[in-house]
Amino acid sequence: MTKNGKWVLRHRPQAALVETDLDWVQEALPELRDGELLVRNIYLSLDPTNRIWMSDREQYLPPVQIGDTMRGTTIGVVEQSRSDRFAPGDIVMPAMGGWQDYTVSPERMTRKLNVAPGIPLTAYLSVLGPTGLTAYFGLLDIGQPKEGETLVLSAAAGAVGSIAGQIGKIKGCHVVGIAGGAAKCDWLTEELGFDGAVDYKAQEVGAALDRLCPTGIDIDFENVGGAIMEAVFSRLNRNGRMILCGLISAYNDEGPVPGPADFGRILMQRLTVRGFIVIDYLARAGEAFADLGRWIAEGRIKWKDHVVPGLEKAPDSLQLLFTGQHDGKLLIRVSDEP
Structure with missing residues (x-):
């Protein structure tokens, strides 16, 4: 046997x-x-x-x-x-x-x-599985991107972030990714068409965001948490949206996961912070796969x-x-x- x-x-x-x-x-x-x-x-x-x-x-x-x-x-x-x-x-x-x-x-x-x-x-x-669904529904259903808005993604060279960023470009956003290492950042800008990339291993994230997002940030596709999340959160514009997809920086730690230090900013800037899990969207998978499949065929997603x-x-x-x-x-x- x-x-x-x-x-x-x-x-x-x-x-x-x-x-x-x-x-x-x-x-x-x-x-x-x-x-x-x-x-x-x-x-x-x-x-x-x-x-x-x-x-x-x-x-x-x-x-x-x-x-x-x-x-x-x-x-x-x-x-x-x-x-x-x-x-x-x-x-x-x-x-x-x-x-x-x-x-x-x-x-x-x-x-x-x-x-x-x-x-x-x-x-x-x-891309045609759970990570593609996560990127699609996280950005479009929760982030609700509008043409001309600024979208920042942490872990942007990862499975979810890289797809979500490309969807953001399809929807007309100014897209900036945060990733670790020059090679990953080059991939984001040279291959995937991101407008900018921050190498958190070699750059001060806040200063780089100020340079690459001069009008502030409208949407944060958050995968990391911690100091990187703090840098993006503190630059969200009025009516900004945080798509809380993951907090990987804290997954090996025990105890409660710390949130943004300035919680009052959610009130003063009328921010929306919403967590989601992809299993909440499985009943709608067909609509995501239809769009993702078409964008792949058109060469718009890598x-x-x-x-x-x-x-x-x-x-x-x-x-x-x-x-x-x-x-x-x-x-x-x-x-x-x-």
Whole structure:
């Protein structure tokens, strides 16, 4: 019988993930029941929220329990099926396939992917997957950009920020990204068409924003928190909007996450600060994918997928999200594509 290798949560991390927090185990696969599929996972998405799921802090999904398989989003191929709706060879996305070689997925929690010619399979976990949805609805539904407004994005070279910034350009915004390193900043301006980029590792962020956003900031697509968020927040114009997508700078810390120091600015400048989670928008995914697919076909959106081979590398690779040593969407290649 085929063995299933997987990562199991053993300890809740107290800071950055360490080797003893997860265990690699191998187990026999169970027999399929009616309505179930055996999916061989091909790609696993690594996301900042993985670190949140390992903790027992307040969050939007129940924490991963000690002894459970680590949660994660995957794309895979059906190896066996006891469902009339799926056949072996189908490319599918199970609901939370997990950090494992195989997933036994109920048919009602499995989505079949219709892979378009010329589009890499990895794109369905990035620009045409959850990160694309996050960028699309975060900017358009919450940010409500208007032509001529100034949009600033933190973690702008990441999977979400890079897509959201390009959508901002499509909508006629003046777009400035904050990223770590000259190469990432050059990619934003030279390849993606951003109007400016701030290298937070080499520049004083506030001074750079003053130079690149001379009329202030109308929209903050916030992915980072901390000092970078503070620099953008303090420059938001009247009726400005903060799209609170992530706070990755605090995910390895315990305790409450600090907010802007000058909370009264929200009142005086009539600011809107709204957090959101992409699962709130899954029912509207079709409208996002229609626009994203068209913009990709027109050459108006570009993206990067950073693929690390081998499920055994997932724990170490997760740290790349917190050090910035990745380009675009971070994925693990669990097995070969069909």
